[in-house]
Amino acid sequence: MIFGRKGRERFRDAVTAFETAVRERDGDRSQRALRDLYRHFDGAGQHEAAEAGPRLAALLPELPPGPRGVVAVAAGACVERGADAGACAPYVFDGLAGTLAAAGEFCARWAVTGGGEFPEPEPGDPAPDVVDRVGPDAAVGWWTLPQWEMASVALLNHPRVCTSLGGDRRARLLEALAAVREASGHDFKCLAYALLVLDDEPLVVLHRPTGTGYALRMSGIGDNFQLHTLLADALVGGGHVPGRAPSAQEVAVCRDAPGQVPTTGSFNLVAPDGAWVWNEGTPADIPVVDGVRLLVLDPPPYARGWPAGRFFPGMTGDLRLERPLDAREAEHLLARCAPAA
Structure with a gap:
């Protein structure tokens, strides 16, 4: 493997040679240049x-x-x-x-x-x-x-x-x-x-035990394991609902820090019709009600742990609490939601 200036030059030359061979429709030269391109890629x-x-x-x-x-x-x-x-x-x-x-x-x-x-x-x-x-x-x-x-x-x-x-x-x-x-x-x-993956997506979350609701916005969240940890940080860590708040490290690896760390679930994620929203799924599984994704949080029925982190390590995850819902709005929405199946 050739590193440094020579490695960079050889990669650049291989790209140019491949580009030229393809434009000239020369199959043999294209194959040779493509092999060179891959061989010198690490040196680029x-x-x-x-x-x-x-x-x-x-x-x-x-x-x-x-x-x-x-x-x-x-x-x-x-x-x-x-x-x-x-x-x-x-x-x-x-x-x-x-x-x-x-x-x-x-x-x-x-x-x-x-x-x-x-x-x-x-x-x-x-x-x-x-x-x-x-x-x-x-x-x-x-x-x-x-x-x-x-x-x-x-x-x-x-x-x-x-x-x-x-x-x-x-x-x-x-x-x-x-x-x-x-x-x-x-x-x-x-x-x-x-x-x-959803980008800049509104999310309304209802916490059934306290009867409260919250408007949030999410981006770059690859699965519901990641969403679960970020929800616990925003709502439990933010002092809005009782429960277990994830550590700063658990939250960081779900946002942009490398690696994984053990965590424990704080909620049971439930759709408005009572069906469970599985951690193994994605935020796109959360149903849209009146134009906004609506999720209900119940107490966890059993203890469950997993490695906190990101399904896509190169993707930055974000969940922001925009506002608590007023009591009347939360009560109205919860009245439309079925108990967990």
Whole structure:
């Protein structure tokens, strides 16, 4: 591995060589330059990675489906080193949409050609028997979907990307992903959760034991474990409701500090219809009532602990208490909520 100025220069040269070969449609040179790009990536500095990310992303529409996923991962890795996620996003999410469509076709053809256990995507090209069974485009779609998941999650760690993606496009991606997950039984959980992250989202919380309510706003929260700890900090730690307040370290790792630390639950999260809102889910599971997500907090039915932290370590989480509800407003909302199932 070559570090320092020489390493940075070799990475920069590899990016330029790859870009030139792709523009000139020279497959052999493109493959060699791509290998060089990956070989010298660790030696690249932040400036070189920031410069390379948008350039690599812009090449995605010009690449064949197979190498396209590999280059998307490289663009995502550049974003993790400081490249402009917003500049890369249009190309990466166009590629993700196309790959999800191809993976959906793979699932359909796999079912009508005998079904059975789905093959695990592995490094390299799809197995010849898989290609023969479903066709090359569908096979590559299934094979490269994990690569597009990695690239997309790297971009979705940035609030600007979440916001710019737009509700309609996000819904279409989630619908296509849900179809693949259901048909294949494969999880793709990181991609699903990243697409579900809410930004600057209002949340009304009702604390049933005290009859009080609170208006909050949340951003960058990957799962309800994280939300649970931040709620306990805002409401118990803030002196609004009784219970166990998380420590400063537990809160910090749920916001922007690295690592995980043990914590204990303070509430039972419940939907207005009485259904439990599981910690294993996401804030997007909380139902919308009259245009705002509405969550009820009950006493925990049993002691439960977990590692406090963030589902997406690169994503900053935030939950802000905006105001307590007045007593009449809280009472009105609670009267509409069913007891916990």
